[in-house]
Amino acid sequence: MKDYYEILGVSRDASAADLKKAFRQLAMKHHPDRNPENNKESEEKFKEINEAYTCLSDPDKKSNYDRFGTAEGMGAGFSPFGAGFGDVFEDIFGDFFGTFTGQRRKRPAKGTDLRYDLDITLMEAAFGAEKTFEVPRWENCADCKGTGAAPGKAPATCPNCKGSGQVRFQQGFFSVSKTCGKCHGEGRIITDPCKPCKGQGRIKKYREINVRIPAGVDTDSKLRMSGEGELGLYGGPPGDLYIFLGVEEHPFFKREGMTLYCKVPVSFPQAALGAEIEVPTIDGVTNLKIPQGTPSGRSFNLKGRGMPRLGSHQRGDQVVIVNIEVPKHLTQRQKEILEEFAKINGDEVSKGFKEKLKDLFAGTKT
Numbered sequence: 026m027k028d029y030y031e032i033l034g035v036s037r038d039a040s041a042a043d044l045k046k047a048f049r050q051l052a053m054k055h056h057p058d059r060n061p062e063n064n065k066e067s068e069e070k071f072k073e074i075n076e077a078y079t080c081l082s083d084p085d086k087k088s089n090y091d092r093f094g095t096a097e098g099m100g101a102g103f104s105p106f107g108a109g110f111g112d113v114f115e116d117i118f119g120d121f122f123g124t125f126t127g128q129r130r131k132r133p134a135k136g137t138d139l140r141y142d143l144d145i146t147l148m149e150a151a152f153g154a155e156k157t158f159e160v161p162r163w164e165n166c167a168d169c170k171g172t173g174a175a176p177g178k179a180p181a182t183c184p185n186c187k188g189s190g191q192v193r194f195q196q197g198f199f200s201v202s203k204t205c206g207k208c209h210g211e212g213r214i215i216t217d218p219c220k221p222c223k224g225q226g227r228i229k230k231y232r233e234i235n236v237r238i239p240a241g242v243d244t245d246s247k248l249r250m251s252g253e254g255e256l257g258l259y260g261g262p263p264g265d266l267y268i269f270l271g272v273e274e275h276p277f278f279k280r281e282g283m284t285l286y287c288k289v290p291v292s293f294p295q296a297a298l299g300a301e302i303e304v305p306t307i308d309g310v311t312n313l314k315i316p317q318g319t320p321s322g323r324s325f326n327l328k329g330r331g332m333p334r335l336g337s338h339q340r341g342d343q344v345v346i347v348n349i350e351v352p353k354h355l356t357q358r359q360k361e362i363l364e365e366f367a368k369i370n371g372d373e374v375s376k377g378f379k380e381k382l383k384d385l386f387a388g389t390k391t
């Protein structure tokens with residue numbers, strides 16, 4: 026059984042700060058990259074130090090270790106060299122070991138994905154559309170070819186690190202490397218910055234994007250345009266552009282999936298006597314037969330006049346809801362006719378309603 030306290034050279038009641046300090050010193054001393062002549066041996070030692078610290082720096086693992094004194098007592102999932110290794114290391118040292126962790130920033134990386142919100146009309150959603158818009162993205166500055174230095178003025182070697190991107194300094198007994206703060210590890214600095222990009226080496230450019238919107242899209246539909254996102258880094262592929270669609274409200278049609286709803290005004294005589302009325306659809310005006318005695322709020326289905334299903338020729342229905350309009354202003358003649366109508370019919374209506382009420386409330390106390 027390994028004694029983690031002994032490995033780190035600390036007492037059993039060492040504080041978290043003491044543990045960290047001891048680990049830091051030992052890790053620096055035994056890091057394999059710092060001991061090229063006996064690499065194998067220092068690697069073993071380094072692993073041991075890391076194992077001890079991984080355990081003792083975690084309050085749960087530490088209490089298990091103190092109680093059971095065995096690695097087995099630490100429960101499932103404990104892996105001293107597992108995924109947590111890099112995290113602990115990064116956490117403690119940050120970019121302190123820039124030389125050891127390598128030039129990870131220079132690895133090829135895919136560009137960032139971009140999002141563009143595009144509003145379209147209901148008609149465009151119904152029949153599809155060709156849309157053109159502009160999307161900004163960072164591109165290499167053409168004037169300096171991405172170097173950031175003014176034309177003809179090549180970037181100078183960093184005087185601080187002499188081009189290595191690393192500076193060495195003394196830490197206790199050890200000489201340690203650190204990323205150069207002046208050039209941020211690039212090894213070069215720009216003395217005469219390129220004017221168009223202000224030395225950034227890149228410029229925000231608005232690019233024209235053409236996209237074909239397929240028929241049947243709805244709000245929250247997304248279109249992906251491969252490779253139209255931000256450019257990749259260090260030779261990596263560009264990201265993608267995601268177009269988030271929003272379908273504007275239509276003044277006449279309400280959409281629910283593939284169904285279109287609309288309200289059509291109908292006069293009282295039309296509803297009472299029956300009529301053929303004109304109804305707008307997204308394909309144009311069509312005729313609809315209203316049977317005699319149609320009550321207000323009744324709906325009629327126009328088959329296949331709704332929205333198309335995305336990627337198919339199938340179409341939903343249009344639901345027409347009739348709304349019987351009461352005239353606000355009447356001429357003298359209209360009044361007379363209606364009064365006469367009421368005289369003939371009025372009692373009938375109220376009698377029928379009274380009967381209905383009686384049925385509804387039969388058996389209940391009123």
Ligand SMILES: [Zn+2]
Binds near residue numbers: 166169171224
């Ligand atoms: Zn430039």
Ligand SMILES: [Zn+2]
Binds near residue numbers: 183186
């Ligand atoms: Zn430098």
